Amino acid sequence: MEKRIINPWEWQDKRSYVQAVEVKNVESTLYVSGQTAISADGKSSDEDMKTQLIKALQNLEHVINEAGYEPRGIVRLNIYTTNTAELWPHFPVLQDWIAKHGIKQALTLLEVKSLFETLKVELEATVVK
Template identity: 35%
Template sequence: MTDPSAAGGAALTASVLPRADGTPFAFDTNTQGVAMERIAINPTSFSVGLGFDQALLITGRRRELICSAQDSVDETGTPVHPGDLAAQLAKSLDNLEAVLAEAQMALSDVVRLNIFTTELSTLFRHFSAITDRFNGSRFATTVLGVPSLAGPDLMVALEATAMD
């Protein structure tokens, strides 16, 4: 790993935290103890009322978690809740929270959430389920209507970036 202090950045040190199963994993922390700050960038305010920001300027970050899309599958990868977008959205959020927890993060650490759906109008009717689950923590987002997802019964997938 390159030490960014050589290029004028903050020096990093390796830290070790346990995973949910107790095995350790290493990550880098800012030795100056700078906390991450989110600065909402909203040239117009319509998005704030919808529960997301047009952009987030992140300063002082230490860790970045880039999540593959999480969808409505059980522990074996089998799709659940076919034909029910609301239930699939809830399960996708559960799965996203599980990935975040494994990295000792939470939904409040998500700075970008890309949403892929085969049913745009239905998703928008249930969008408050996402913002309610985030409990006031806003994020940058892109919502994309797609003809299909990884499985024929899947209707929604959530791709997130989290930082702390």
């Protein structure tokens, strides 16, 4: 697999994403449903934003690994949150996770009216290998 990063500017580097990712010679592609702070027994978290973000990242990584992929193969990440102002102080948690795995992904962040039950953040990814 070949990945080419397209960044006509530098400002996005501080925000831990890229403007575009071109991928060639892909062996396979994994489309991951939105991962949230839901426990292994299916219980939605009612904890704070930071705790939910950490659990959503853990769940995302678990699904990716279970499928035989690696987080560094993420080429697209969509973040849905019920409150961007509440998410911003914890954005370094996401940035650290991205840096830890060497991920270079296109990213979209959307504030939505609500998510399932008590959830505050959801992560949807496209992963290649």
